[in-house]
Amino acid sequence: MSTPTVDVVLGKLLDGFVLNLQIFVITLIGSLPLGLIIMFGSRSRLGFRVFGRRFCPIRLLTRFFVWVIRGTPLMLQLIFVFYGPGLMGLPPIKSRVTATLVTFIINYAAYFSEIFRGGIDSIPQGQYEAGQVLGMTRPQVFFKVVLLQVVKRVTPSVGNEVITLVKDTSLSRVISVTEILFVADTYTRQGLLWPLFTTAVFFLVFNGLVTLALGRIERKMDYFRA
Numbered sequence: 001m002s003t004p005t006v007d008v009v010l011g012k013l014l015d016g017f018v019l020n021l022q023i024f025v026i027t028l029i030g031s032l033p034l035g036l037i038i039m040f041g042s043r044s045r046l047g048f049r050v051f052g053r054r055f056c057p058i059r060l061l062t063r064f065f066v067w068v069i070r071g072t073p074l075m076l077q078l079i080f081v082f083y084g085p086g087l088m089g090l091p092p093i094k095s096r097v098t099a100t101l102v103t104f105i106i107n108y109a110a111y112f113s114e115i116f117r118g119g120i121d122s123i124p125q126g127q128y129e130a131g132q133v134l135g136m137t138r139p140q141v142f143f144k145v146v147l148l149q150v151v152k153r154v155t156p157s158v159g160n161e162v163i164t165l166v167k168d169t170s171l172s173r174v175i176s177v178t179e180i181l182f183v184a185d186t187y188t189r190q191g192l193l194w195p196l197f198t199t200a201v202f203f204l205v206f207n208g209l210v211t212l213a214l215g216r217i218e219r220k221m222d223y224f225r226a
Helices: 006-042 057-071 074-087 096-121 125-133 138-175 180-188 194-224
Strands: 048-050 053-055
Touching (some): 006 096, 006 180, 057 096, 074 096, 074 138, 096 138, 125 138, 180 194
Antiparallel strands (some): 048 053
């Protein structure tokens, strides 16, 4: 087998990294709003009293779901989502990329929901009371007063998860998605080492750009500083 040229390898690596970027962007677009919805579920007060104690099924189910997602490896979740339905007699997910996106969105939504919940819990109760004294409804207080402060407080934590997501996209290779690390490993098995170092450069450069963007966003939030 002839050794592939540098141009061919770089082209394949670039195609793989484009897939990484697609997974990254679509995961963010899907997981951030889903994380907000899960957060509302984990704070739900809808329920009824059982033996003198309030039972909130939505909150319990949501927190159990988050516990399972956060407590199991992302790689295991990828394998389960792609292979599990077929093994259980259900219609399988035929596209490996679709299985990857579903898994990543659910996984990161669970993490984001806990970050959002912590941010909301950090807002003093006086903020709600002051808004209600001014005649605002509770939803108005949340969306016009509390939510903006929460965004400022959770930005660093969300930023850490975003940077982790950049690297986690490479885990999709476990179900043979042809992202950049999968491509690099293929060439490594053919005796080429430099594609692995090139892959590291791709991730380092993109993570650097993401870090700069997150820093800019944090500076934009400085208007909340006392």
